[in-house]
Amino acid sequence: MKVLGLHKDPWHNTGASIVSEKNGEVHFSNLAEERVDRNKDSRRFPLLSTMACMKESGIDNFNDFDAVILDYIIDKEDYRKDSNKIAASQYNFLNDIDPSKIHIVNHHLSHAYSVFYSSKFDKSAILIVDGRGSDRETQSLFIADRENGIRLIESTDTIGIGLLYAAVTIKIGFTILQEGKTMGLAPYGQNVNKKFLNFPKNYNGVSTDYGSICIENSYEMNIEHPPIVTFEDKARVAFEVQEECENAMLHLAQYAKDKTGLDNLCISGGVALNSVANYKVLQSGIFKDVFINPAASDTGISLGNALYGYHHILKQPKNYTEISPYLGPTYSDFEIKQAIEKYKGFKVISNNAFEEAAKMIADNKILGFVHGRSEMGPRALGNRSIIMSPLKAENKDILNSRVKFREEFRPFAPSILREYAQDYYVIDRESPYMLFVPLVKEDKKEIIKAVTHVDGTGRLQTVTKDFNGKYYDLIESFYKATGVPVLLNTSFNVAGEPIVESPEDAIKCFLKTDIDALLIEDYLLIKG
Numbered sequence: 001m002k003v004l005g006l007h008k009d010p011w012h013n014t015g016a017s018i019v020s021e022k023n024g025e026v027h028f029s030n031l032a033e034e035r036v037d038r039n040k041d042s043r044r045f046p047l048l049s050t051m052a053c054m055k056e057s058g059i060d061n062f063n064d065f066d067a068v069i070l071d072y073i074i075d076k077e078d079y080r081k082d083s084n085k086i087a088a089s090q091y092n093f094l095n096d097i098d099p100s101k102i103h104i105v106n107h108h109l110s111h112a113y114s115v116f117y118s119s120k121f122d123k124s125a126i127l128i129v130d131g132r133g134s135d136r137e138t139q140s141l142f143i144a145d146r147e148n149g150i151r152l153i154e155s156t157d158t159i160g161i162g163l164l165y166a167a168v169t170i171k172i173g174f175t176i177l178q179e180g181k182t183m184g185l186a187p188y189g190q191n192v193n194k195k196f197l198n199f200p201k202n203y204n205g206v207s208t209d210y211g212s213i214c215i216e217n218s219y220e221m222n223i224e225h226p227p228i229v230t231f232e233d234k235a236r237v238a239f240e241v242q243e244e245c246e247n248a249m250l251h252l253a254q255y256a257k258d259k260t261g262l263d264n265l266c267i268s269g270g271v272a273l274n275s276v277a278n279y280k281v282l283q284s285g286i287f288k289d290v291f292i293n294p295a296a297s298d299t300g301i302s303l304g305n306a307l308y309g310y311h312h313i314l315k316q317p318k319n320y321t322e323i324s325p326y327l328g329p330t331y332s333d334f335e336i337k338q339a340i341e342k343y344k345g346f347k348v349i350s351n352n353a354f355e356e357a358a359k360m361i362a363d364n365k366i367l368g369f370v371h372g373r374s375e376m377g378p379r380a381l382g383n384r385s386i387i388m389s390p391l392k393a394e395n396k397d398i399l400n401s402r403v404k405f406r407e408e409f410r411p412f413a414p415s416i417l418r419e420y421a422q423d424y425y426v427i428d429r430e431s432p433y434m435l436f437v438p439l440v441k442e443d444k445k446e447i448i449k450a451v452t453h454v455d456g457t458g459r460l461q462t463v464t465k466d467f468n469g470k471y472y473d474l475i476e477s478f479y480k481a482t483g484v485p486v487l488l489n490t491s492f493n494v495a496g497e498p499i500v501e502s503p504e505d506a507i508k509c510f511l512k513t514d515i516d517a518l519l520i521e522d523y524l525l526i527k528g
């Protein structure tokens, strides 16, 4: 069985995924178009990502697929064309595929497939919270179990927390898809003694209705407020919308619990990237366990589409435990050597490269770290990462001024060996995808200053040997050298660019920034 999932609608984050079978086992591949066409949040028709996934899955011909699944936004009939001019300029292979193999799925249902089948849960409530889905829905509640699949309980098309958060993000002065900046800014507004926005509390079932203050079909707001001028003003506004987001998510979680009575909750859709709100939901204890997939935004839609095809259309049972986030293409040793030989300006160490790289981190150097298949979603999870020591507070500024060029207020995230997570953080379980933001333990705040946010939290990634052995070994080497089992992990890119994908992308980014060294598999590239 071979299924292609495509997300092509002309909003953002197009991409491809394939679910196929290799030697009796299910094989997954996923790639966002932005990683190959190198345009952040790409809207292009996902041709390059499809071809990369086909290569990874050993599929040569577009007609070899048993099913091809797309989601839709508003127009179900438009799969052969595209309203976006840029997208239409790409070769659309859908025209060459037998139409009986092509199926269209609801966008929120696709998010639900993406998150539930990635989780270990046998049964779960599922909340989807994003901007708008296929038929203008904003927030949906589903129920899922392995035997019966996924069923919609309720959805709403009232303006929800996703659109409110986007509108306030723009009000602050950021642009669309920069909600993460608002979340990072919010803690700076906590103690500012001013009030800007009053949000209506129209919570009703799966609806949290902000229609009275948000203008339909725009990111404009119809609300009076004092002028938002200074950094403090902006931070206060960010704090207010973040607090509202947490309240709305807690309401939705409680409603999901009351409606389903289940122990587990899956959350997906763009708002599920709000790791601070996710942690509040987890901490509330409304559900025993909460799972959020790393590609919670529309970068996960192509995978949801492929999973819908495999499990629902082709009726295949789930015979795997969970889905790894590391689903990008594989690069051969030959391809890596070829990329290295193309460029100059560094020496290459191939003996004990890993040990040398580990020493450099302990020596407070900046390391680009590329190995294995790339991770899906917007967070680097150790396979396409820039790594630095978390021990010195100034490392945040060093990284910003030499490599990342990000706003000073945005925090960098910590990766920690799983077995030490409770020594450093107020958390009682794994957080493998940086989608929970727990408090740092009081006695550890001074130790890992570069990854502790202004409110004493960290957007945590717990790392296990099983899940990412090479990254585990790197953190463990740092632990042996310093006594601290934590590394600073930020995505391998510069502001405004997608995360690097191929070894060549990594080398180009390495050369144009002030990263000290780059480890690609077993080759260490050092400048100078």
Ligand SMILES: [Fe+2]
Pocket (backbone or CB within 6 Å): 107, 111, 130, 131, 132, 133, 269, 270, 297, 298
């Ligand atoms: Fe979505």
